[in-house]
Amino acid sequence: MITPIILAGGVGSRLWPLSRQLNPKQFVDIGVNADGLTLFQATIQRLEGLAGLSPPIVICNEEHRFLAAEQLRQLAHNGIQCAKNAMLLLEPEGRNTAPALTLGALLAQQASAQGEPVVLLVLPADHLIADIDCFHRCVETARRQALSGHLVTFGIEPAYPETGYGYIQAGAAVTGSSATGNDGVAMEVARFVEKPDLPTAEHYLEQGGFFWNSGMFMMTAEGWLDEVTRYAPDMALACRKACEGVGHDGDFVRVDEVQFAASPADSIDYAVMEKTGLAVVVPMAAGWSDLGAWDALWEVNGTRDADNNVVSGDVYCDQVSNCYVSAGSRLVAAIGIDHAVIVETADAVLVADKRKVQDVKKVVQWLESQSRPEAVSHTLVYRPWGSFESLATGPGFQVKRIRVRPGAALSLQMHHYRAEHWVVIAGTAIVTCSERIFTLQANESTFIPLGSRHRLENKSETWVELIEVQTGNYLGEDDIVRFDDVYGRR
Numbered sequence: 001m002i003t004p005i006i007l008a009g010g011v012g013s014r015l016w017p018l019s020r021q022l023n024p025k026q027f028v029d030i031g032v033n034a035d036g037l038t039l040f041q042a043t044i045q046r047l048e049g050l051a052g053l054s055p056p057i058v059i060c061n062e063e064h065r066f067l068a069a070e071q072l073r074q075l076a077h078n079g080i081q082c083a084k085n086a087m088l089l090l091e092p093e094g095r096n097t098a099p100a101l102t103l104g105a106l107l108a109q110q111a112s113a114q115g116e117p118v119v120l121l122v123l124p125a126d127h128l129i130a131d132i133d134c135f136h137r138c139v140e141t142a143r144r145q146a147l148s149g150h151l152v153t154f155g156i157e158p159a160y161p162e163t164g165y166g167y168i169q170a171g172a173a174v175t176g177s178s179a180t181g182n183d184g185v186a187m188e189v190a191r192f193v194e195k196p197d198l199p200t201a202e203h204y205l206e207q208g209g210f211f212w213n214s215g216m217f218m219m220t221a222e223g224w225l226d227e228v229t230r231y232a233p234d235m236a237l238a239c240r241k242a243c244e245g246v247g248h249d250g251d252f253v254r255v256d257e258v259q260f261a262a263s264p265a266d267s268i269d270y271a272v273m274e275k276t277g278l279a280v281v282v283p284m285a286a287g288w289s290d291l292g293a294w295d296a297l298w299e300v301n302g303t304r305d306a307d308n309n310v311v312s313g314d315v316y317c318d319q320v321s322n323c324y325v326s327a328g329s330r331l332v333a334a335i336g337i338d339h340a341v342i343v344e345t346a347d348a349v350l351v352a353d354k355r356k357v358q359d360v361k362k363v364v365q366w367l368e369s370q371s372r373p374e375a376v377s378h379t380l381v382y383r384p385w386g387s388f389e390s391l392a393t394g395p396g397f398q399v400k401r402i403r404v405r406p407g408a409a410l411s412l413q414m415h416h417y418r419a420e421h422w423v424v425i426a427g428t429a430i431v432t433c434s435e436r437i438f439t440l441q442a443n444e445s446t447f448i449p450l451g452s453r454h455r456l457e458n459k460s461e462t463w464v465e466l467i468e469v470q471t472g473n474y475l476g477e478d479d480i481v482r483f484d485d486v487y488g489r490r
Contacts, residue, residue, distance in 0.1 A: 002143065003118055004047055004056035005104040008040055008068060008125035009094055013364040014293040014357065017348035022377040025291065026126035027067045031312055032291065032300060039291070040125040041071050046132050047082045050139060055085035057107060059100045062090055066384035066487065069251050092257035098271035099263045102228055102239040103255060105221040107246070119146050120224065122217040122268070128300055130287025138284045142218035145174065145186045145280055151227060152186070152218040153273060155211025155281040156288045161201035164292060164358060166213040166269070167193040168281050189279040192269060211283055215290065217268060227278065232271045238263035249488055293357040294341040298324040324354065346379040384487045385410055386463070398475045404429070404464040409457040411485035418472030418479060420448040427464035430457040453483060
């Protein structure tokens with residue numbers, strides 16, 4: 001059986017302002033999937049059709065657990081079978097990819113039939129793969145190698161001298177692997193190479209035998225655990241102890257926080273793959289991209305205009321070429337520019353040289369140093385019960401549009417520093433305020449005094465929408481005391 005391990009952590013800071021801490025790129029529709037799927041959803045969907053597939057183990061952090069759960073629910077509703085029984089494993093804190101894979105391997109072993117080998121297919125949740133059939137063929141090649149005891153990495157056949165990726169130099173073909181067609185070939189790994197400068201990358205392409213390091217892997221759970229125990233024993237021990245304290249919280253699986261925090265932080269490559277003698281590479285030419293920065297989105301987009309621009313939203317261009325221009329909430333006009341990235345959202349605008357987009361993460365670092373909200377969330381914020389959008393903010397007030405999904409309810413809560421006025425604009429809301437429980441229809445309103453226990457519920461089959469006006473001397477989202485919450489939030 002193949003157990004997919006989906007690595008869904010990370011914040012995608014180089015795709016700011018679209019990608020934010022609370023809604024990172026893997027959970028956003030960034031316009032590369034024609035069917036409107038997020039990168040995470042597309043990663044799950046492309047598993048369909050693989051033989052002998054177990055439910056995937058999705059590894060994400062606490063902040064993103066409801067995003068992941070809801071997007072899995074949407075896939076399952078649309079008939080994607082492998083999304084229906086996925087395990088959502090929550091990392092107590094980010095420790096890089098090697099500890100995450102170790103947790104996944106341990107839990108996959110626990111869930112498997114005794115004596116049956118568990119083959120792990122390790123996939124980042126934020127990659128693009130255009131040719132699904134090629135991907136499946138390469139997975140089958142990698143499965144055979146994993147069952148023979150190898151730790152497999154997928155190498156991407158380079159299309160140009162990229163300096164933003166690590167490289168893998170391939171050695172001799174593995175005995176018994178097909179020599180006809182790269183989909184059936186597995187080769188020994190001669191060495192892993194760090195991100196090169198441009199002349200070195202150009203040399204790799206001229207020489208041949210070098211592949212981009214995709215960050216995708218395949219191995220048995222036993223094979224990984226043996227090698228991580230050999231080369232990173234402290235990590236293996238901490239993860240084993242963390243899994244001894246595993247607990248289930250509704251849809252989510254948690255491990256012991258204290259024990260996991262004792263694990264060293266390291267990547268799969270550094271912790272094991274660059275040290276083991278069991279590494280092999282399977283070449284893949286499946287239209288892959290890690291979509292790590294805005295130039296990658298321009299590169300993979302096939303709908304460029306006559307001037308080689310990728311545009312989306314309400315955009316006007318004059319004497320513009322080789323640009324990526326995205327308007328999210330208003331008109332964007334560009335005149336007389338070349339090789340630029342312009343990305344507009346409701347609360348931020350990025351303008352960058354397309355050749356400098358790797359430095360966008362510096363903007364995020366500055367925003368974080370200033371404790372700016374633009375690093376953390378959009379004006380539209382998703383919650384397990386629906387969403388809220390900040391419409392206006394000023395001294396002592398904030399106006400939000402709140403949408404509550406059918407059958408959902410906010411927590412029973414109170415605020416120390418703010419009062420709230422609610423005006424329903426659509427649907428039927430059930431309101432709890434102190435000792436009263438009552439119904440509000442469209443065009444009806446109520447006042448929630450400071451310090452009162454209150455709750456908003458939607459028991460109907462249609463969405464409830466309302467405008468909330470907050471007033472007070474502090475309006476932060478952390479001014480919430482929860483008394484009861486159906487989603488287990490504290």
